[in-house]
Amino acid sequence: MDKLLIGNVAIERTAALAPMASVADRAYRYICKEQGAAYMVSEMISAKGLCYSDRKTEELCTVTDTERPYALQLFGDEPEFMARAAEKLMAYSPDIIDINMGCPVPKIAGNGSGSALMKDTEKAYSIARAVVGAVDIPVTAKIRAGWDSTSINAPEFAQALESAGIAAVTIHGRTKQQMYHDRASLDVIAAVKRAVSIPVIGNGDIKNAADAVSMYEKTGVDLVMIGRGSYGNPWIFREIACALNGTAYTPPEMTERMDVMVRQAGLAVSFKGERMAMAEARRHCSFYLRGIKGAAAYRERCSHLNSLDDVKRLAEEVLRGYEKENI
Numbered sequence: 552m553d554k555l556l557i558g559n560v561a562i563e564r565t566a567a568l569a570p571m572a573s574v575a576d577r578a579y580r581y582i583c584k585e586q587g588a589a590y591m592v593s594e595m596i597s598a599k600g601l602c603y604s605d606r607k608t609e610e611l612c613t614v615t616d617t618e619r620p621y622a623l624q625l626f627g628d629e630p631e632f633m634a635r636a637a638e639k640l641m642a643y644s645p646d647i648i649d650i651n652m653g654c655p656v657p658k659i660a661g662n663g664s665g666s667a668l669m670k671d672t673e674k675a676y677s678i679a680r681a682v683v684g685a686v687d688i689p690v691t692a693k694i695r696a697g698w699d700s701t702s703i704n705a706p707e708f709a710q711a712l713e714s715a716g717i718a719a720v721t722i723h724g725r726t727k728q729q730m731y732h733d734r735a736s737l738d739v740i741a742a743v744k745r746a747v748s749i750p751v752i753g754n755g756d757i758k759n760a761a762d763a764v765s766m767y768e769k770t771g772v773d774l775v776m777i778g779r780g781s782y783g784n785p786w787i788f789r790e791i792a793c794a795l796n797g798t799a800y801t802p803p804e805m806t807e808r809m810d811v812m813v814r815q816a817g818l819a820v821s822f823k824g825e826r827m828a829m830a831e832a833r834r835h836c837s838f839y840l841r842g843i844k845g846a847a848a849y850r851e852r853c854s855h856l857n858s859l860d861d862v863k864r865l866a867e868e869v870l871r872g873y874e875k876e877n878i
């Protein structure tokens with residue numbers, strides 16, 4: 552299959568997994584990788600936290616070979632801190648460093664980081680230059696369409712980043728003000744693609760293979776990236792690869808769905824311990840149960856999951872119910 556190059560990093564031109572803080576953790580990424588995610592980006596990491604050696608931040612930086620090609624994503628608003636943090640990240644051997652210039656949440660954007668940088672191209676440029684100058688691996692940035700509907704500036708913003716030495720841009724086609732409402736604009740994504748000669752990754756609202764093919768066709772992007780569309784559906788990566796290769800896609804049987812749900816929870820337990828893993832598994836499991844007959848009752852059960860054994864029992868019960876329905 553055709554590959555895309557970000558600097559010297561080769562990536563299959565199928566679909567990437569989006570960075571998602573508190574969702575796309577290592578267990579989630581392993582599962583998506585197994586189903587064909589072509590490229591993955593870490594949960595965002597605070598540059599200041601890293602510079603002050605916050606233990607929790609360091610845990611976010613771990614890179615395993617299974618995840619490659621893999622980017623660690625930094626957020627921050629000061630070029631010096633961002634450059635120092637990027638240097639520190641090199642100890643973890645990422646393939647790429649990505650800079651978050653799109654996060655809309657008040658805790659990040661309210662402090663001048665994330666999407667707030669879309670309002671200050673000069674500062675974004677300085678940060679990009681500082682990080683590019685600090686490391687010898689490709690540096691990329693993830694941006695939004697603009698701050699609000701009256702200030703859509705992603706194409707010019709991406710050009711400024713390209714001139715700072717950024718090796719690829721991911722564009723989520725919504726403004727900061729839109730948060731996650733409305734639809735991501737394919738027109739803005741296409742305009743960014745036309746504006747720069749570095750690779751462009753398109754992101755926003757891909758829920759199935761048809762959405763991915765449509766984004767490729769309508770925008771000309773080099774790669775598409777999927778966030779929420781992978782919730783409880785890591786098979787979306789295989790579905791997209793099949794559509795692009797012209798091969799038939801067979802959705803997973805219920806046994807495989809439950810197997811993967813249990814395995815993701817098990818991996819999370821091994822990476823972060825049962826207590827923290829279960830707090831997050833409650834949400835993940837409810838996604839795996841979407842569309843199943845009687846899902847509402849099963850989902851209620853999810854909020855009481857306290858151990859990996861609970862997850863296994865839930866999966867067995869779902870399978871028993873499913874077999875009864877389908878005899």
Ligand SMILES: Cc1cc2nc3c(=O)[nH]c(=O)nc-3n(C[C@H](O)[C@H](O)[C@H](O)COP(=O)(O)O)c2cc1C
Pocket residue numbers: 569570571572573574593594595624651652653654693723754755756757776777778779780
């Ligand atoms: C729970 C959650 C956490 C996110 N965390 C990050 C993050 O850490 N860094 C980032 O650049 N974007 C983050 N995003 C934005 C996603 O990467 C993506 O741009 C957005 O969800 C739109 O894509 P989608 O429609 O495919 O979900 C997050 C989104 C969600 C829903």
